[in-house]
Amino acid sequence: MTNAIEYREIEKSHLAPALFEDFDRRQVVTRCLRKVQGQWVVKEAPFLDQWSEKDYEFLVDCLKNTLDQGGAVYGAFMAGKLKGFASVEGKPLGTRGQYRDLTSLHVSCDQRGHGIGKQLLGLAVKWARAQGADKLYISSHSAVETQSFYESQGCVDAVEIQQEHVRREPFDRQLELDLNRYGKTGGKRG
Ligand SMILES: CC(C)(COP(=O)(O)OP(=O)(O)OC[C@H]1O[C@@H](n2cnc3c(N)ncnc32)[C@H](O)[C@@H]1OP(=O)(O)O)[C@@H](O)C(=O)NCCC(=O)NCCS
Numbered sequence: 001m002t003n004a005i006e007y008r009e010i011e012k013s014h015l016a017p018a019l020f021e022d023f024d025r026r027q028v029v030t031r032c033l034r035k036v037q038g039q040w041v042v043k044e045a046p047f048l049d050q051w052s053e054k055d056y057e058f059l060v061d062c063l064k065n066t067l068d069q070g071g072a073v074y075g076a077f078m079a080g081k082l083k084g085f086a087s088v089e090g091k092p093l094g095t096r097g098q099y100r101d102l103t104s105l106h107v108s109c110d111q112r113g114h115g116i117g118k119q120l121l122g123l124a125v126k127w128a129r130a131q132g133a134d135k136l137y138i139s140s141h142s143a144v145e146t147q148s149f150y151e152s153q154g155c156v157d158a159v160e161i162q163q164e165h166v167r168r169e170p171f172d173r174q175l176e177l178d179l180n181r182y183g184k185t186g187g188k189r190g
Helices: 053-068 116-130 144-152 163-168
Strands: 005-009 027-036 039-049 072-078 081-088 099-107 135-140 173-178
Touching: 005 116, 027 144, 053 072, 053 081, 053 099, 072 116, 081 116, 099 116, 116 135, 135 144, 135 163, 144 173
Parallel strands: 099 135
Antiparallel strands: 005 072, 027 039, 072 081, 081 099, 135 173
């Protein structure tokens, strides 16, 4: 399946709402992780995650800003149509500048579970390593299936929580990915 997918960096001039015409953010969430007395527990939290036209306009502005600030945006294209994307910021985060911020990673609902997310994460890892980062920082969606994905890739709770992310998305789980270990530990990682 992934053989038919082309992965490439997206330039600023290509960023427009029309790029997302064949991308469907839809996510039917039923269960999420919530922290209760210091422990992550699964809770029923049914809702539908979907993006409006305004959300796509905002997304495009954010991705343009990522590129303006020295970050990178990657796309997964199937027959020329965007089916997944990832963005990673250029600005270092953390007390030692050890983090680069993975600000988006999304696969269209019709193509999830075929390895696209893993490939896009791999591209973000490669880019962040080349920038000299030690870790990716991820303010992640708390849905159980999203968490299973990040866990399968070796992500763990972030050591240095970035409060700006917590303020923006209080229900997100703050994760990090060790770039020195990613892809070297066998199993499904890398
Ligand atoms: C999370 C997301 C990016 C993962 O991308 P994907 O292409 O669907 O995932 P992959 O096919 O690359 O999966 C890699 C591994 O993650 C795990 N995984 C992925 N989806 C899973 C699911 N629904 N349930 C359990 N494990 C899952 C599996 O271990 C999988 O490995 P395997 O295929 O060998 O079993 C994608 O599902 C998505 O966009 N979800 C909705 C939006 C979202 O949550 N984005 C993240 C915001 S922080």
